[in-house]
Amino acid sequence: MKQSSQAEKILSQIAKNNTKLGDLRAIAKEVKKDHKLAMELWAAMHVHARHLAILIMDKKQLSEGVVDRLIQDMDENTASERLHLIDWLFANQLAKEKKTITMIENWQNSPSSLKRRTYYYYQTRLRWVGQVPPPNSEALLSTIEKEIQEEVPEVQWMMNFTAGQIGIFEEKYRQRCIELGERTGLYKDEMVAKNCTPSYLPQLITIQVEKEKNRKRK
Known part of the structure; x- marks a missing residue:
């Protein structure tokens, strides 16, 4: 996936090892909901990018097929990262929509x-x-x-x-x-x-x- 200039700019911001979850929340607050950008960031595979992607996803677009692909992609991260990602996805997205609760x-x-x-x-x-x-x-x-x-x-x-x-x-x-x-x-x-x-x-x-x-x- 070719990255947009916005995605490239954000990725350069969060690539540092000292990036905190609070920093990602601040960026997400500024971006608000942007599912297309979220998918660009997710495709970068970097754990910070994926944490941020989860924060700006549109929960209404999280069908079971989409969630299955996200879970499959998590195998590209380390064992500890994938656990944090799935829990982060639940807490920030899946727990907030009746449709996804029904799936769970x-x-x-x-x-x-x-x-x-x-x-x-x-x-x-x-x-x-x-x-x-x-x-x-x-x-x-x-x-x-x-x-x-x-x-x-x-x-x-x-x-x-x-x-x-x-x-x-x-x-x-x-x-x-x-x-x-x-x-x-x-x-x-x-x-x-x-x-x-x-x-x-x-x-x-x-x-x-x-x-x-x-x-x-x-």
């Missing part, structure tokens, strides 16, 4: 690990945004209990996070989620930075439940 609801058993990850990210988000927990927690938790240890790492982590949110916000499932963590031992030995919440379910749930209690007392 059918991704639980997708052959694509990034689609399965996004399905669980969506389920996690439903629980932390302060709404009444959706009615599928029992079925969802049963599936996680059965499949989490056999899942690939990028989906496994998000499944674990979903179980954590169920345990935090739904007391009737709390002990079950804690026992899931104890039984699998996932992330038990994970080293976490100071002031960061561990992923090991017994610790994650205990810490976050206490934070929720303190928040409600204020």
